[in-house]
Amino acid sequence: MTTYSLDSAILTVVTFIPLVGAIFLLFFPRRPREIRGFALLVSVVDFVVSLHLPWHFERGQSGFQFDLNVPWISTPNIHYHLGIDGISMWLVLLTTFLTPLCVLISWKSVHERVKEFFILLLVLETALLGVFVALDLFLFYFFWEGTLIPMALLIGMYGHERRVYAAVKFFLYTMIASVFMLGAIIWLYANTGSFDFTTIQAALHGGQVSGLAGASIWLFLGFFIAFAVKVPLFPFHTWLPDAHVEAPTAGSVLLAGVLLKMGTYGLLRFNVGLFPEEARRNAPWIIALAIIGIIYGALVAMVQPNLKKLVAYSSISHLGFVVLGIFSFTQMGVDGAVYQMLNHGVSTGALFMLVGILYERRHTFEISEFGGLATPMPVYSTFFMFIMLSSVGLPLLNGFVGEFLILSGAFQAKALYGILAATGVIWSACYLLWMYQRVFFGEIKQDTNRSLPDLSTREKVALWPTAVAALAMGVVPLLWLNPIEPAVRQVLAPMSQMMSQVMGR
């Protein structure tokens, strides 16, 4: 039934190139130069190969493409089933896009146990890609847990002072939460006899699953808790500031850029995709949590004396927007949510890189240590300004498109949601601009800051792609939104049916 054409193999290739690279790295001699170079090569090759996806993606078509479905384990019935739709395709690309930049940004900052670092980074990339391409629930869980160990090790081995605490906290939060998801997955298997996403979806929507009436809320919550911790949604967010601040720069970039998207992707794909009715019923309190997250994250970010923590809290606020968009159940809102996932990956990923660059020079994240940096580091300040504005949501840059779509969707769903969330936009302008003012303008207070070197070529190479992406995504959003729309429409299809039933239209 399967033809092994390039199209069906491409996802496997994209997913496992980094892992194969990591295995090669195992046998490398401990010479940092070669190791870094090889890791860069592997990640760039993976990015180039992954460009095949948008190139050959049938836009305007819903459903999964590049489908590959081969039996893996007979009992239980587990398939190696990969496929992407317009939503997951961009997340795959985001991952392959950010990883080479992570390699570049870690070039100098990691000088001990270099080999292990890049092995972990590449293994992490494979696991992340796997999460987005897996269409078998079991396989999904497999990759989901697979992201945990490399990430925890990256934080714990290469992080800052309180790294062990942060790593253990990260591990336990995620591990404990995903146990509930595993329970839900096993229940679904026991009652549908399949792990296949589309089969389960059809069975659930067709009402062929016995005992669903009583269990569906628990299943919904089982998935929800795992994803809510990952997003992180208020009040499950406390691991995030710790993990971010302690993680090495590359860890933060992937954590904010991609790992958090696993949560929002899961909410959209599984919570909304599998249990539309429960999603509708529970939407009000989830939206409430999202809005609390938006405002709370922004307010806490405002008072942070620590640059990296500020960016971390801003993530909580921005991801709140994404959750709000998803649970608005409007085409625009969900489109915007998916778009915002990508935006956040690019902008916040870049912000963490910038913060990391500063840390390499001064070994501190304290805002009060800086001031007037625009004079010694003009290029750096320009990049920072650009990326920060994209994060704030300036028109013509990417953040604007996402936030605009989400807010319009939220207004459509309920005006109050839109009004409350819109304040978040203002807050984010406040804390980011204020931070920028304190760090880059004014007098140079510390003498050491006077002679800080500006960006090196390597750092520029790492930052340029993000700036270009931010601009491109702001100017021609339709390029990205085209494939997203049909996929979102399909996710929302059962929802609109229900709506019309409820409203008697």
Added chain:
Amino acid sequence: MIPGVDYIRVLPELVLAIFGIIVMIVDPLLDPRKNQKPLGGIGLAGAILAIVATFFQAQYPGTAFYGMVRVDAFSIFFHLVVTVVVLLVILTSYEYMDVQRIRAGEYYGLVLMGAVGMALMSSAVELVLIFIALEISSIATYILVGFRFRDAASTEASLKYFLLGSFATAFFLYGVALMFGATGSTSIYTIAEVLRAAHPSTLAYVAVALMFVGIGFKVAVSPFHVWTPDVYEGAPAPVVGYMSTAPKAAAFAVLLRILFGAASPGWFWLIWVSAALSMTIGNIGALVQNNVKRLLAYSSIAHAGYLLVAFAAAPQIGISASMFYAAAYAAMNVGAFAVVSHFANIGERYVTLDDYHGLGRRSPVLAAILTIFLLSLIGIPVTGGFFAKFYVFSAALKANLVGLTIIGLINSAIGAYYYLRIIVVMYMREERGVVPVMRIPPALATALAISLIATIYLGVLPGQILEYASKSASALLR
């Protein structure tokens, strides 16, 4: 007249016994001041031949010795687990005995003799023979526990294990006697017929409970687990790797035979309560341990609990899940103890968490291998431990044991913490003082490679083994 094929049906046991005897004969001929490696070589040959004999035996299923022994897919499965564990333990001990300066040839003899009992436990279908097999395996392990005789803890452990163990086997024997009283037979299959035919008498219920006490002690499930931490701490590390896997697997085989083969009544709540208690006590106990051997002792109590969850589930699917669990657990735990025994060094000096600080830097290969075993014990995908847990819990959910499944899932989340502690200290803490790390000897490397491959294999392609296990389950239930 006993037909010749009967001897084939006990061939692995014969091979193990013969090689055990050879070790005993050769031992006095060797110079006691020289190392005992030739004896290890003989033991190794015995273990390998026993594995070969098991494969050979698989072509001759059926009963032997007047219905006392039965070779079927079920017994073959456990024979393989036991013999492979013996092989791994001998490989691990090969250098260990030298490093610890333990000069005692009977060590290998006892390992092989104990394996005779364990192998027999999985193929015996007659209660008295089961009892004898249980005793053979137990007595060998009692002595093995005391082999670090320069250390008082080891002697204490041996004595404690011996006293409590004999007490427990007495319970088992009492149960056998009552079962005979209730059904008029000691053959598993006759008992099954009698118990199925009519409503079982009270005597049968008591018999099952008493036998469960005896077996429960051997597999260290709560509330019969109290001996475990002390004994594991005192015993030589390779022996702990041995006794926490092979005799346990064999005892679980006995329990499966008695509960399901003999259609015993009234076991459900016994198993339910014991499973819930073991998981909880094991995991919570492990949280506060600072000695790696003690920590793994509590972890083994917890794992026995997970295994019992599968027992509570349902005959067919539960049996195969528990068999898979036993195999996966054997692979990862023997491996973990092999690493521990190597790190322990002379006199098992370095077995606390503090000694593991910074091992990731000093011994990257061993630390990575131990990490994989620990991740498997946590139940992270791509390892056998994950599928083991997965099968157990899906069997339990199929049988609608929602409560027990939730207890189990919460427990496996708690369990993640203490395994993680070891990984954390190995990779994320600076080393304290100088803890020497020896070169990895080839024998140990082989043992580690085998258990690592088994752990990963079970985690990537578990289908084949599970299919074999479910075939065995139907053989058991026939």
